[in-house]
Amino acid sequence: MYSQKRNIPIFIILGIALVMAFLLNLSLGSVKIPFIDVVHSLTGGEASKSTWEYIILHYRLPKALTALLAGMGLSVSGLLMQTLFRNPLAGPDVLGLSSGASLGVAFVILGAGFLPGILSGFFLSPYGIVLASTAGSFMVLLAILVVSQRLRDTMAILIIGLMFSSFTGAIVGVLTFFSTSEQLQKFTFWSLGSLGNLPWEHIIILAVVCIAGLLLSAICIKPLDALLLGERYAKSMGINFKKTRFIIILAASLLTGTITAFTGPIAFVGLVVPHIAKLVFKTSSHLILYVGTILSGAIILLVCDTFTQMPGSEYVLPINAITSIIGAPIVIWLLMRKHKPV
Amino acid sequence: MAADAKTQTGISMEKKIVLSAQDLSIGYQHKKQNETIAQAINLAFEESNLIALIGANGIGKSTLLRTLTGIQKPLLGEVQLNHKNINSYSSSELAQNLAVVLTESLPPSNLTVFELVALGRQPYTNWLGKLSPEDLDSVNKAISLTQIDGIAHKKHFEISDGQLQKVLIARALAQDTPLIVLDEPTTHLDLQHKVNLIRLLKKLASETAKCILYSTHDLDLALQLSDQIVVMTSNDVVQGTPEYLMEHHAFDKLFNDKSIRFNSHKGGFVIR
Known part of the structure; x- marks a missing residue:
């Protein structure tokens, strides 16, 4: 009836799949590197060619780690928002969090010229961009929260999210009008979204913030279960609703903001992965969904990233295109079976 | 009438009082003045009892329930759960009671x-x-x-x-918990399911020694199956056994409409 034992084999399979996806991601790319050499370079041994080792350690490993962290973080952020807003269609991109993050980054990159030298120097550093983009998504979440308390209709929240996206899009448009071509180029490249090209120091910042966000989410597992019955029941079971809501929002904006700051907006992962976990585990228990979402989020983004660099191909497709091509049909399918709440 | 509820209702000494209210005024606090919905409310609910709260729509049943469950602070007086002010419970303590x-x-x-x-x-x-x-x-x-x-x-x-x-x-x-409060549990149910549900509540109250309070519009069911009834009218809030309340014509004033009258022989309302 309610056994957690049933899930253990699924967790093991997902764990193995994650390792496979990670190694596959490392071994595929424009340069073909034999699998055994991938393992050698990772374990500190020597690959048959020193260039291969260089490619693995300085190009592919950072990219795979970014995919891993971004997949985990965006998916958990989506899970948090779906429960908090009682809306199966909530997600970082749907609710406009990614747009909020974009707006933060746009202000920093495009507006840095208006700031005095020292300040603009700080804001253009990775810390500044992380701060701006987290603040951007936090603001959007707060705004949605205010609106969602006035409107009990859960579908209205999605429309509000859409409005925020257009609104921030328009402001970014206005900002680009006043910025130099150099700034514009920088912002355009960022907004296309890419998991690659991150130096190790950025990955460390990303990892630290992601782990902090995931830990904050972990302490909300029990209150999230209570929230499945709605705010009033949760309160009646001893949950401090305001505190829980604050932690959830902080965690979601840290995760979405930081990941978006480094990789650019990545669509659909945060919306779709929690549903995949819910379908696989057929439960509402957030403990199981949390672990399941982390594992499947990482696997899915690693696999999507592998698709962007098809073997033998010179081109690298934008990650956002791949996640949208896979994600959009899944969302439509989820809507079609709406009579069965997910 | 409500002032000395205990003597009227004939509460026995052996049973423990789970929830009580002394001289309670309920309502909403606005910036300058208080909006009182009901005042001088005295209630005492015992363990193993099923208690129905009845009153017309908009009379303030929800406000009373919100105050009795500690969601809303009373304007005057206090609500005691297990002989302790309900507003002094921590949220986790309250969840266990x-x-x-x-x-x-x-x-x-x-x-x-x-x-x-x-x-x-x-x-x-x-x-x-x-x-x-x-x-x-x-x-x-x-x-x-x-x-x-x-x-x-x-x-x-x-x-x-x-x-x-x-x-x-x-x-x-x-x-x-020693106390369970249900807000209109019989709405959306047909008669058979209403009866089953209230019977179940009655059984649970006596078998688990809990105090169960529910609000309802089904007076006939409440009269037949509850141990105690709280009647809320625009004038006062009265608690008593169904027999006591019928004797004292407490239901006559339930609706502010002369065409709806309570018939104590039938134990229900008659529409003229």
Whole structure:
């Protein structure tokens, strides 16, 4: 009836799949590197060619780690928002969090010229961009929260999210009008979204913030279960609703903001992965969904990233295109079976 | 009439009083003035009792329930749960003494009936919400008391309204509190299911020694199946046994409409 034992084999399979996806991601790319050499370079041994080792350690490993962290973080952020807003269609991109993050980054990159030298120097550093983009998504979440308390209709929240996206899009448009071509180029490249090209120091910042966000989410597992019955029941079971809501929002904006700051907006992962976990585990228990979402989020983004660099191909497709091509049909399918709440 | 409720209602000395209110005024606090909805309310609810709260729409039943469950502070007086002011409980303490069943519909989720009932154990579980063997015991006991064993594996959106009410009551039972408050549990149910539900509440009150308070519009059912009734009118709030209240014509003033009259022989309202 309610056994957690049933899930253990699924967790093991997902764990193995994650390792496979990670190694596959490392071994595929424009340069073909034999699998055994991938393992050698990772374990500190020597690959048959020193260039291969260089490619693995300085190009592919950072990219795979970014995919891993971004997949985990965006998916958990989506899970948090779906429960908090009682809306199966909530997600970082749907609710406009990614747009909020974009707006933060746009202000920093495009507006840095208006700031005095020292300040603009700080804001253009990775810390500044992380701060701006987290603040951007936090603001959007707060705004949605205010609106969602006035409107009990859960579908209205999605429309509000859409409005925020257009609104921030328009402001970014206005900002680009006043910025130099150099700034514009920088912002355009960022907004296309890419998991690659991150130096190790950025990955460390990303990892630290992601782990902090995931830990904050972990302490909300029990209150999230209570929230499945709605705010009033949760309160009646001893949950401090305001505190829980604050932690959830902080965690979601840290995760979405930081990941978006480094990789650019990545669509659909945060919306779709929690549903995949819910379908696989057929439960509402957030403990199981949390672990399941982390594992499947990482696997899915690693696999999507592998698709962007098809073997033998010179081109690298934008990650956002791949996640949208896979994600959009899944969302439509989820809507079609709406009579069965997910 | 409400001033000395205890002498009127003939409360026996052996039974423990779970919830009581002394000289309670309820209402809303606005910036400068208070909006009083009802005042001088005296109530005493005992263990093993099923108590019905009746009153016309808009008379302030919800406000009274909100005040009695500690969600809203009284304007005057205090509500005592287990002889302690309800507003001085911490939220986790309160969760171990008071369980509620609400009218609002549940948000979409994949919760099974069993998982839903198990959520009632939240005040007792660790930070991950893991169920101990004792927790599982309480959950299974609540499920068998409410006779929902057959649907325990179903999703909560796959069952009927009547079954869902039972499941929500089982969740409140699993919370293992001396007091359970239900907000209009019989709405949306047909007569047969209403009767079954109130019978179930009556059985639970006597078998588990809990005090169960519910608000309702079904006076005839309340008269036949409750131990005590609280009648709320625009003038006062009166508590008593069904017989006592009928004798004292407490139901005559329930509706502010001369064409609806209470007939004490039939135990119900007659429309002229």
